[in-house]
Amino acid sequence: MKSLQVRITVLATVVTALLAGLAGVLLLEVQRDQVTASAVDGSRRYHLCAGQDCAELVPGALAGAPAPLVRYVGSEVHPELSLWPFGGDTRTPYQVTGDGPPIAPEFAQGVADAAQWRLNSITTAFLVVLAAVTTAVAVTVSAAVGRVLRPVERMRAEVAEINENNLTRRVPVPSSDSEVARLGAALNETLDRMHRSVEDTRRFVADASHELRSPLAALRAELEIALSHPYLADWPTVVKAALEDAERLQELTTDLLLLARLDADAPENQDTVDLSAVVRREVARRAMVTLEADDHVLVPGRRAQLSRLLGNLLDNAERHAGTAVVVRLRGGPSATLEVIDDGPGIPEADRERVFDRFARLDEARTRDAGGAGLGLAIARRIATRHHGTLEATDAEGFRGVRFVASIPTGIPQPRKAVVAHRRTGDEVWQFLNGSIVPAHGFLPEPRPAPEPEQVWELVFGGHPPVSLGRTPPRDLLPAGHRRWT
Numbered sequence: 001m002k003s004l005q006v007r008i009t010v011l012a013t014v015v016t017a018l019l020a021g022l023a024g025v026l027l028l029e030v031q032r033d034q035v036t037a038s039a040v041d042g043s044r045r046y047h048l049c050a051g052q053d054c055a056e057l058v059p060g061a062l063a064g065a066p067a068p069l070v071r072y073v074g075s076e077v078h079p080e081l082s083l084w085p086f087g088g089d090t091r092t093p094y095q096v097t098g099d100g101p102p103i104a105p106e107f108a109q110g111v112a113d114a115a116q117w118r119l120n121s122i123t124t125a126f127l128v129v130l131a132a133v134t135t136a137v138a139v140t141v142s143a144a145v146g147r148v149l150r151p152v153e154r155m156r157a158e159v160a161e162i163n164e165n166n167l168t169r170r171v172p173v174p175s176s177d178s179e180v181a182r183l184g185a186a187l188n189e190t191l192d193r194m195h196r197s198v199e200d201t202r203r204f205v206a207d208a209s210h211e212l213r214s215p216l217a218a219l220r221a222e223l224e225i226a227l228s229h230p231y232l233a234d235w236p237t238v239v240k241a242a243l244e245d246a247e248r249l250q251e252l253t254t255d256l257l258l259l260a261r262l263d264a265d266a267p268e269n270q271d272t273v274d275l276s277a278v279v280r281r282e283v284a285r286r287a288m289v290t291l292e293a294d295d296h297v298l299v300p301g302r303r304a305q306l307s308r309l310l311g312n313l314l315d316n317a318e319r320h321a322g323t324a325v326v327v328r329l330r331g332g333p334s335a336t337l338e339v340i341d342d343g344p345g346i347p348e349a350d351r352e353r354v355f356d357r358f359a360r361l362d363e364a365r366t367r368d369a370g371g372a373g374l375g376l377a378i379a380r381r382i383a384t385r386h387h388g389t390l391e392a393t394d395a396e397g398f399r400g401v402r403f404v405a406s407i408p409t410g411i412p413q414p415r416k417a418v419v420a421h422r423r424t425g426d427e428v429w430q431f432l433n434g435s436i437v438p439a440h441g442f443l444p445e446p447r448p449a450p451e452p453e454q455v456w457e458l459v460f461g462g463h464p465p466v467s468l469g470r471t472p473p474r475d476l477l478p479a480g481h482r483r484w485t
Helices: 004-043 107-159 179-228 233-262 273-283 303-320 375-385
Strands: 045-050 053-056 070-079 094-098 272-273 291-292 298-303 325-328 334-341 389-394 403-410 429-432 437-440
Touching: 004 070, 004 107, 045 303, 070 107, 070 375, 094 107, 094 403, 233 375, 272 303, 273 291, 273 325, 273 334, 291 303, 298 303, 298 403, 303 325, 303 334, 303 375, 303 403, 334 375, 375 389, 375 403
Parallel strands: 291 325
Antiparallel strands: 045 053, 045 070, 070 094, 272 298, 325 334, 334 403, 389 403, 429 437
């Protein structure tokens, strides 16, 4: 009995039968008392006795004046009635009470049987009514539940037909404002979200394939041309171009892996991050950035991810700025981080689209100038993981654009205690396309030997080696970094 309609019908029928049966038993008890009282009244006989001689008094007959030493006596039949109406030909038991002469057994048995027959008739009528009411309730409940569940069954059948190839189908929603209608609306909203998610994934895979194919095709063409004329090729130029394509592939792959991890990973335990220190450290690496920041703006989050958020915003601002980039940080219930540039700006219709993956506006279509189109998508995803927002608005006092990130402040969850006896370098390291990303603040031993005249930026997500032409002094390196020797 798996059908919900059958279960509800049986339950309603049983409950109705039990309640009606209980009420009927109480009613039949009252009827038995009434029938018994009526039988007793009908069987009562009165006698007038003088000494040992008694004469029955007939109702309606005139009685003379009572003589001395005359008394009135009476007798009556008390039937013992049963509520069970299917007794067959069994005689009804009875008792004769009173101080008068005994009543004839034939008369007393007739009174008792007549009373039992009357009670049996009442009981049988009640059972018929009970059966009719129970049947009516069962039919009504079954029809009502079937009518209510019919849209649900249509929804189930429609959902069963939906697969990854026809996500545009939707379940029928009843016109009434009922729970079933709200269920159908919720199912359609869920299907809409699934459809958008699948379409975004497909578009993301297609865009990623396209973006990866271009540098791979260029790299292969350069190498094939050089190999076809090995004695005529300018090999330093070929290797330099191949290295640029490889670096672009590495950066793009790292961003793709980061986006996949941000989308898939559950929120981690968060630390208390001094956003002011993160902003100052990131701005110190930029040449044309002006900083206006409050001190000690604390937010719960991941330092590396917040640094990546600001870094992506600054990369975008420097790519499009004319002469200046301004960074503002304000504390409060929510930390507000603004990155403003005086570039060409973003049309209002495109200010939401710039956060799509691989999105490029017309002014930034070229890959060299416009990047891969993942920086702002990563920045917004990081802001969302920190329960914040990232929006593009008009720049105040500039002709460019202002990106505003809002990160709510709060008390973070405590981190687990670090095991004191671990060996240096035992922490988890991530290897993203050759870029080493440590999960702690020190370097392991032994460490790989890098190429000379290069500084490795150990930041979240990894960046390719940046050639500076010469090794900078130690005092110019950002805090927490060590120079490879």
